[in-house]
Amino acid sequence: MSVGLEHYLVVSVLLFCLGLLGVIVRRNLLVIYMSLELMLNAANLALVAFSRFTNNLDGQVFVFFTITVAAAEVAVGLALIVALYRKRQTAHVEDLTTLKL
Amino acid sequence: MQDALFYIFAFLTLVFGFLVIANPFSRNPVTSAMFLVLTIVSLAGLFVLLHAFFLAAVQVLVYAGAVMVLFLFVIMLLDLKAEERRKIKTLGILGGLVSVGAILVIFLSSLLRAPLGASNSPALEGGTVRLGKLLFTEYLLPFEIVSVLLLVAMVGVVLLSKKDLK
Secondary structure: OOOOHHHHHHHHHHHHHHHHHHHHHOOEHHHHHHHHHHHHHHHHHHHHHHHHHOOOOHHHHHHHHHHHHHHHHHHHHHHHHHHHHHHHOOOEHHHOOOOOO | OHHHHHHHHHHHHHHHHHHHHOOOOOOOHHHHHHHHHHHHHHHHHHHHHOOOHHHHHHHHHHHHHHHHHHHHHHHHHHOOOHHHHOOOOHHHHHHHHHHHHHHHHHHHHHHHHOOOOOOOOOOOOOOHHHHHHHHHHOOHHHHHHHHHHHHHHHHHHHHHOOOOOO
């Protein structure tokens, strides 16, 4: 059976679930952030696969924008993490309990 | 040949992705970052198989280049050695596995039922020329807005990393 759209979508779904698992299970802010990147990349893969198999280039343009926004998002997020670390001396989510009752 | 390459790259992507979130040998964020680089490079391989050559190049340049350098720089800046001693709670892992498994089941069952009306012989080429033409005609306004967004992000980062954050 030749590789079709379904194969790429299954890979994308599995990668997305791996990223989600990382966000839930890991307790280090930076690793959580990397898992978020994994989820974004899974969505990108699905978009590119759809674009290829429906003969429509719009998906690839969308992925281009996603990559740009993700780069900006990483810069801002990492700056936030650094600012947080300066104030609280931690990058561990269990130490950040200001909102806890 | 292409099918074999797909299976190789898909396998590598998933294995490296797993090693990003749960490396049995090391809990160091630096190893996670390195495996994230490998994941992104194998994803770029999948993009090449999908004939999205420009996006594959951008993926390697922006993600494996710029973003990962930023990650490694912050890891180096924070010096996160103390994180390794903590233990992961079993309840957290169990809850995570259950919820992610439920989402996986939902995804896969909807994928099985979806009428994927895709042609089996795709002819789309994601070359730079076609993508560029589309980007500078139909998507010109979003393109310019993205440049403004990058400027805003840059100003925000400079403000956030000032010494006395008010």
